[in-house]
Amino acid sequence: MPQPVSIILPKLQPLILDGSNGVRSQLLKLLRALPRHDVEDHTAQLLPYVRAGMTHLAADIRLSSIDILSWLLETAGQDVVSCSGGWVKTISCFCSVLGWHADDTAKWSSNRPSFGKAGTEGKPMVKTLQCLADFLRTGMGDPIDSAAQEFVGSEAGWRFPLWDTQQHLIPKKSNPYGHLNLFGSARDEDTEMYEDRDGRIRVFVRTFQAQVQKGLEAARKEGGELGRYAAMAQKVLEEGFEGYEVD
Numbered sequence: 001m002p003q004p005v006s007i008i009l010p011k012l013q014p015l016i017l018d019g020s021n022g023v024r025s026q027l028l029k030l031l032r033a034l035p036r037h038d039v040e041d042h043t044a045q046l047l048p049y050v051r052a053g054m055t056h057l058a059a060d061i062r063l064s065s066i067d068i069l070s071w072l073l074e075t076a077g078q079d080v081v082s083c084s085g086g087w088v089k090t091i092s093c094f095c096s097v098l099g100w101h102a103d104d105t106a107k108w109s110s111n112r113p114s115f116g117k118a119g120t121e122g123k124p125m126v127k128t129l130q131c132l133a134d135f136l137r138t139g140m141g142d143p144i145d146s147a148a149q150e151f152v153g154s155e156a157g158w159r160f161p162l163w164d165t166q167q168h169l170i171p172k173k174s175n176p177y178g179h180l181n182l183f184g185s186a187r188d189e190d191t192e193m194y195e196d197r198d199g200r201i202r203v204f205v206r207t208f209q210a211q212v213q214k215g216l217e218a219a220r221k222e223g224g225e226l227g228r229y230a231a232m233a234q235k236v237l238e239e240g241f242e243g244y245e246v247d
Contacts, residue, residue, distance in 0.1 A: 005038035016049040024064040043079040054093040081139035082195040100215035133233040140240025
C-alpha cells in the first residue's frame with residue numbers, strides 16, 4: 001500500500017546532506033512529486049536539514065540545498081517563513097552563505113564563500129540571491145488569502161450577517177494554535193514563530209537590515225547578472241517596507 005508523506009519524509013530528510021550528487025538530484029525530483037497540502041504540514045521538520053545543507057562544507061550540498069529551499073518556498077512559502085525558526089534562522093543561513101557580516105570591517109568580496117568550480121561564473125551566487133529575493137518576498141509581502149478571495153468572489157454576493165465568515169471557518173492547518181507554544185519548550189527570538197508580516201519585518205529591521213542592505217549594495221556593484229539579481233532583491237526589500245513605518 002502507498003505510504004503517507006508523514007512516514008516518507010523522515011527517511012528522505014537526511015538525504016539532503018548526502019554526499020552523492022545523483023542522490024540529491026533524485027531527491028529533489030521526488031520532493032516535487034509529493035502532494036502540496038501534505039508538504040505544508042511538515043515544513044518545520046524539513047527546514048533544519050535544509051539550513052544544515054546551506055551551511056555545509058561541501059559546495060555542491062550548499063547549492064542543492066538552495067534548490068530544495070526554492071522548491072519549498074514554491075510549495076509552502078507561508079509555512080516556511082512562519083514556522084518555528086523559519087524566519088530568523090533561515091536569514092542567518094543566507095547571510096552566512098553570501099558572506100555578509102554585521103561588523104563594518106568585513107568586506108563582502110573577501111569573505112564570499114566558494115561554490116566550487118562553477119563559482120567562478122557566479123551562477124551559484126545568482127541562484128542564492130534569487131532564492132533570497134523569493135524568501136523575502138514571501139515573508140515581507142502581503143499574503144494572499146485564498147479563502148478570502150473565494151469568499152469575496154462568490155456569485156452569491158455575500159451580505160450581512162455573513163461578513164468575515166472566513167475568519168470563523170475550521171482551520172485548514174493541522175496545528176493552527178502552534179504559535180501559542182502551549183506544550184513546547186521555551187523559545188527565544190531565533191526559534192520564535194512570526195506568523196504575521198509586521199512581526200517578521202520588525203525583527204528583520206532590528207537584526208538583519210543593515211548587513212543585508214550592505215551586502216546587496218556590494219553585490220549590485222559587481223555588475224552583470226549578479227548585479228541584476230542583487231538589484232531585484234533590493235526592490236523586493238523596498239516593496240516589503242511599503243506601508244510599514246520603521247522606527
